[in-house]
Amino acid sequence: MLYPLKFNPILKEMLWGGKKIPAKLNIDVADDATVGENFAISGLKNDMSVVSEGALKGKALADLIEEHKGALIGDKVYEKFGTKFPLLLKYIDANDDLSIQVHPNDALAAEVHNSFGKTEMWYVVESEEGAALNSGFSKKTTAAEFEQMHNENKIMDLMSPHKTEEGDTFFIPAGKVHSIGSGNLIAEIQQTSDITYRIYDFDRRDKFGNPRELHHELAMNAMDFSDDDSGKVDYSIKANESVNLATCEYFTTNIIEVKEKIEKDYSAIDSFVILMNVGGACNIECNGTTTSVNEMETVLIPASEKSITIQTENSAKLLEVYL
Structure with missing residues (x-):
């Protein structure tokens, strides 16, 4: 289900x-x-x-x-x-x-x-x-x-x-x-x-x-009074690749810039995956279903679903979050 x-x-x-x-x-x-x-x-x-x-x-x-x-x-x-x-x-x-x-x-x-x-x-x-x-x-x-x-x-x-x-x-x-x-x-x-x-x-x-x-x-x-670090993350985005933004004991967050179509394999992740759309629009195909995800929308991929396809007419940016 x-x-x-x-x-x-x-x-x-x-x-x-x-x-x-x-x-x-x-x-x-x-x-x-x-x-x-x-x-x-x-x-x-x-x-x-x-x-x-x-x-x-x-x-x-x-x-x-x-x-x-x-x-x-x-x-x-x-x-x-x-x-x-x-x-x-x-x-x-x-x-x-x-x-x-x-x-x-x-x-x-x-x-x-x-x-x-x-x-x-x-x-x-x-x-x-x-x-x-x-x-x-x-x-x-x-x-x-x-x-x-x-x-x-x-x-x-x-x-x-x-x-x-x-x-x-x-x-x-x-x-x-x-x-x-x-x-x-x-x-x-x-x-x-x-x-x-x-x-x-x-x-x-x-x-x-x-x-x-x-x-x-x-x-x-x-408060941590000794913390004078901005916490700003240095990264370079790569088309159709998951680029890491943050990894800690509580979550891992990557960014994916989707160009046309990519396939994601989550078989190595024993966790749900959340995709937050931060730009553009896309469709997620998973186990025979298609889910549209517009800008500012969010979708939870169940841990049981190990493979998805993300498609977009032009491009979309997604935050990919899991434990």
Whole structure:
């Protein structure tokens, strides 16, 4: 019964969000809606992905894992995570600057939140002129120095801004201070966690006029004060080849620029494979089925499917993600 699975978008309105995500997905939203995120594939309890088409339409991801186990997500993945899907795949539209923030590692997240930590990576799908982001400190610092800068309202002096262009990729391990700047449309791959510690939010207020909650003490325990590395990934794209962008204990992410047609053999991977379309359009042929994947759409290839063909009239760019 398994086949490449697409899921209903889970749109998140954010103070800093915009209009790009619903426009690209051809989804009608209220005129005043500011959509900041689409949880493209999510195993979060309160934001569980649901299959959007095919024989399994309407099925929740957790229920599918419980029913199909390793055939869906891979035997080694099921052995480690059970019915908890280990990754959260997002698209982020920063119409305004996101807060300066940090995420906890596994140990801290387990102790404080009974949750996974949050290591993530970003791929810049679109970047407006002048757009930038912050990743890592501008120099190695200490907790005492950071505290002093915080008290003097000079946090931004410690940030490390980087101008962005389409295709820029950043690896953001737990503990790295970071912030997505306005004008960036980003694909994000991360551990299944919704824990963010806001450090500084530019003194903004929510739609009710209240200051947004900050998490200073939690952030102090989470930050790697010695991290002055941008995390930017150096890579060269190659037509019809999987080029590695990031490999860590939580995920591997490659980019594939598809020209006309390629065949992918996943027999050596005991894992699901997720393809995030970050440019163009393509069809995925798998076990007698054809699945269309347009820009900003995402598809999950079950672990049981070891061979797929990707076709496009011109070209498409796909992020290829697996454990």
